Amino acid sequence: MLETEKMTYWYTTASDYLFKDVDLRFEPGRSYAIVGQSGTGKTTMVSLLAGLDAPKAGKIKIAGQDIAKMGLGAYRRRQVSVVFQAFNLFTYMSALENLMTAMAITKSSRRGDQEFSRDMLRRLGLTDEQMTQNVQRLSGGQQQRVAIARTMVCDAPLVVADEPTGNLDEANTDEVIALFNQIAHEQGKCVIIVTHEPSVAEQCDGVLRLAQRTFRWEKTPTAAAV
Numbered sequence: 001m002l003e004t005e006k007m008t009y010w011y012t013t014a015s016d017y018l019f020k021d022v023d024l025r026f027e028p029g030r031s032y033a034i035v036g037q038s039g040t041g042k043t044t045m046v047s048l049l050a051g052l053d054a055p056k057a058g059k060i061k062i063a064g065q066d067i068a069k070m071g072l073g074a075y076r077r078r079q080v081s082v083v084f085q086a087f088n089l090f091t092y093m094s095a096l097e098n099l100m101t102a103m104a105i106t107k108s109s110r111r112g113d114q115e116f117s118r119d120m121l122r123r124l125g126l127t128d129e130q131m132t133q134n135v136q137r138l139s140g141g142q143q144q145r146v147a148i149a150r151t152m153v154c155d156a157p158l159v160v161a162d163e164p165t166g167n168l169d170e171a172n173t174d175e176v177i178a179l180f181n182q183i184a185h186e187q188g189k190c191v192i193i194v195t196h197e198p199s200v201a202e203q204c205d206g207v208l209r210l211a212q213r214t215f216r217w218e219k220t221p222t223a224a225a226v
């Protein structure tokens, strides 16, 4: 579903490639962890997959379509939901308003459906009172759940998360990863998570390791994962 073909990237300020001729394939309905030492290029890689930047050479395709031809703006709006370590919610809004706004911006098929948003937030453990107060009054774990709920109410088939559990304790981390797996297994989305935490990678269906400018599958997802 999401494929890279000879994807190559370098920073213009650097003397060498970060990675070169990378061919990868990510399937819908699966969760993937991208792991590797600091500075190997994980964040750069997911920025490319999320359409925040373009490869210097090679292609990224979703459902067979080249995202560069689609236009990166259109690709980001319709095909990708991003979850960041710092949550990136609208801080002057409630959780519910964050979801409603995201649905409107991305033209989600459920836009305007407040009950659907409330259901999602309830499923993720927020009370009716919590979902209508300013998000800044929520804990870090709760805010990350709101960011995850946002991906669930949008139609984008690809969910990309960069260190989504970096600010969370162990219990919240496990819950958040369980939610990402639900998004993959129940909603059929493709979920790609950059992580430093071995326990997070263990819970994903596939694990891709980035080292010495190449990617290696440490665990390939099996058909039984869905």
Ligand SMILES: Nc1ncnc2c1ncn2[C@@H]1O[C@H](COP(=O)(O)OP(=O)(O)OP(=O)(O)O)[C@@H](O)[C@H]1O
Pocket: 011, 012, 013, 014, 018, 036, 037, 038, 039, 040, 041, 042, 043, 044, 045
């Ligand atoms: N905007 C930039 N300009 C130049 N070099 C950059 C830029 N962003 C990152 N780099 C360099 O590219 C390399 C890969 O960075 P990247 O952030 O993708 O790695 P990472 O594996 O995600 O690291 P970490 O695990 O520490 O977050 C690093 O050597 C970094 O210094």
